[in-house]
Amino acid sequence: MDQRAQQTRNFDFDGWRFAAGLGRGFAGALIFALPMFMTMEMWELGFSMDRGRLLLLLIVNIPLLVLLSNEVGFEATYTWGDALRDAAIAYAIGIVSSATILAAVGVLQFDQPFIEIVGKIAVQAVPASIGALLARSQLNGDSDEDDEDDEDPVQNGPRDYAREMFLMAIGALFLGLNVAPTEEMILLSYKMTPSHVLAVLVMSLIVMHGFVYAVSFKGGHEIGEDVAAWHMVIRFTLPGYVIALLVSAYALWTFQQFGDSSPWPVLATVIVLGLPCSIGAAAARLIL
Template identity: 30%
Template sequence: MGDRRVSLAVTPMNAEICDNGETCPARNVEIRDLARGLSGALFVSLPLLFTMEMWEIARTIPAPVLLVFLGVSLCFNRLFIEFAGYRCTDWQRSKWWDALVTMGIGLVASVLTLAVAGLIYPNLAFNSIVRLVALETIPTSMGAAVAINQLGGGDSGKDSGDLPFSTDMTVILGTLLGGFLFAFNVAPTIETKVITLQQDWWLISATFLLSVAVAYVTVHLAQFAERDMSKRKIITSELLETAISYIAAFLISMLLLWTFGYGTPLDPLEVWLPQTIVLAYATALGGAAGRIVL
């Protein structure tokens, strides 16, 4: 018998591949797809990451039940990917592998959010960390698996094509509408205040940086829709768009917290600023989704 060897073909990251009719390095497509998964994970599940009931259930849910849930979610992710997964090109798709990757993306999204929120920290019992991260990974991984369906339906390449607004105004309106709608799922709850009580200024600063990074990744790196900036007159760069959009998200968060009685700028700085930054994490993500849709 001849020497038969089984090898796993892996596309090198610097290999030139055809994606949507354009030739580009494979690493660019991989980064884009991972960004899509992370954005979808947070968009679908951020309210659950900010839910005290989830934190409490993680402490008491039996380990066998949690393991079964994780197994079921892996199978569900495989089914979600069958219809509209975070990857959209056949050349790179192994659907069970993609389902495993969505679990990893969900885990990363959960760890990042729970860490900056002060819900997991080095002195916390390892068993508690594993339970909380595992439980939150279930919805975040499903969000990653359906990222294209959740965020990929817009037509941003036609900035304000049929809208009575300038292309620059469309960016601002998309942020305001999407941010307000998404943050409204979090703003009335006590979780924002509870999270700030567990944070120090380092974690608050980390929340701010993560908010800006997520907003940038969702719109510019994930590439859910083509965007033509040549028609704009003022907001002509990705970084400027991200900065302006975060400021808008911050102001929306201040308004919502004032509306629901959690604080105003007339209160001491250490009362209103941390809560606004925490809520702006959700608002910035919603604003990014709004800009994609519009």
């Protein structure tokens, strides 16, 4: 009886933790995706976005969620099977939360074509599913896990370095997706002169380096006395900025922001969006 009672208590505890994880997942989806739920450009993309690009975005999101779940999912994972399960749950949370919010604010109507409803939900489910997996770090859940290793990854080998680059990419998405589909990105690229673009580029690099490495925020890297400052710039800041620009370019291409523009407006738009993306990449360890 004692053993059966203990198993029942363990089942109840695990069930409670799973339910709490789902609650944090829905909360994270809202925190991350609510600005996009309220953005007209995202509504329009639901029926105007090229279906091939939308399908590619949905496919790319799957391994992204699996890797992210293995790092900072809304529930502790110990195997890749656990990570795949939580990624599927996060995707389901993204779909349900997107459909619920869009229907509540009147964006989804019963008389709309089925393909339009599916498109609107699908494009919003991507950021919402990422938010679901970021919920633990956003909402301080599951404190029983070991803290992340705060040692400088310069000393930790290629696996930790690759993890650092991956978290930078997620951080870039975290901020970049909020503004990538807006018309302001295109407007700014046409208003800016080459000197403005250069200034944004330099500002992005300075802010990115200072945000994590020069300013002692929690989770940031402190440059040890035995590590040259230029080494940190070459090893982390510059690759991080390249990742931010790649994320910026992919987001803009996916949301069809380039159109038939000439190379200069395209480059300017990528660098403009690269500013929030670079800040997100730099703050990745604080956000995640």
